Amino acid sequence: MIKENLERIRREVPEYVEIIGAVKTRTPDEIKELIDAGITIIGHNYVQEAEDTFEELGEYSGRVQWHMIGHLQKNKINKALKIFNMIQTVDSFGCAEEISSRSEKINKVMPILLEVNIGEESSKTGIEPDYRVILETVQKISLLSGVSLKGLMTMGPLTSDPKLLIPYFKNTRLIFDRLNSERVDNLNLKILSMGMSDSYKIAIDEGSTMIRLGTILFGARHKKTTL
Numbered sequence: 067m068i069k070e071n072l073e074r075i076r077r078e079v080p081e082y083v084e085i086i087g088a089v090k091t092r093t094p095d096e097i098k099e100l101i102d103a104g105i106t107i108i109g110h111n112y113v114q115e116a117e118d119t120f121e122e123l124g125e126y127s128g129r130v131q132w133h134m135i136g137h138l139q140k141n142k143i144n145k146a147l148k149i150f151n152m153i154q155t156v157d158s159f160g161c162a163e164e165i166s167s168r169s170e171k172i173n174k175v176m177p178i179l180l181e182v183n184i185g186e187e188s189s190k191t192g193i194e195p196d197y198r199v200i201l202e203t204v205q206k207i208s209l210l211s212g213v214s215l216k217g218l219m220t221m222g223p224l225t226s227d228p229k230l231l232i233p234y235f236k237n238t239r240l241i242f243d244r245l246n247s248e249r250v251d252n253l254n255l256k257i258l259s260m261g262m263s264d265s266y267k268i269a270i271d272e273g274s275t276m277i278r279l280g281t282i283l284f285g286a287r288h289k290k291t292t293l
């Protein structure tokens with residue numbers, strides 16, 4: 067089923083759209099199945115869980131890119147740098163600076179996305195969607211040598227009707243385009259990570275270039291999670 071699901075979605079969405087398999091709560095066998103089906107990016111919410119999965123998957127681990135899509139705690143940054151190819155959930159200059167200084171020490175440049183809390187929800191992480199604040203943050207991040215800002219990521223508020231997400235996705239896209247129109251040295255944002263199982267079509271219509279899918283690939287989640 068996982069294979070059919072991925073193939074169907076791959077056919078459905080434009081070629082430029084990258085698909086991330088959001089694997090929280092999934093077993094190593096399920097993840098292997100997804101990798102065999104051709105997924106190229108795995109998204110993880112927790113550093114510790116990602117580390118365990120990385121070990122359990124053996125040679126499979128090296129066949130995919132690993133993206134951090136959950137909130138990153140400061141004390142997990144060093145571990146995260148070892149596993150992940152991208153951290154999508156940078157929500158402040160301070161966070162970017164912290165990642166940068168640690169990755170400099172190991173001669174790395176970590177690709178990152180700035181997470182925008184587009185629904186301004188107190189329960190969610192991400193930078194507030196105030197353009198001035200975002201621009202200033204992006205300008206400062208662009209001067210850091212241990213990280214490379216590749217784009218924006220957003221979750222959008224939890225809703226029963228995905229159509230209600232349209233204005234939020236539109237707004238994120240506007241911020242994305244506006245940032246790209248500024249003449250910030252070293253800045254060329256290419257990735258707009260938005261859209262999940264229930265909202266990826268809408269997100270793509272609004273300009274998403276990267277969708278993060280769990281349920282629609284694997285079926286309902288096994289355990290209760292806080293996400």
Ligand SMILES: *Cc1c(COP(=O)(O)O)cnc(C)c1O
Nearest residue numbers: 088135262263278279280281293
């Ligand atoms: C779980 C998760 C997803 C995927 O959610 P589904 O609704 O299962 O597709 C996407 N992004 C993030 C950040 C997640 O935590």
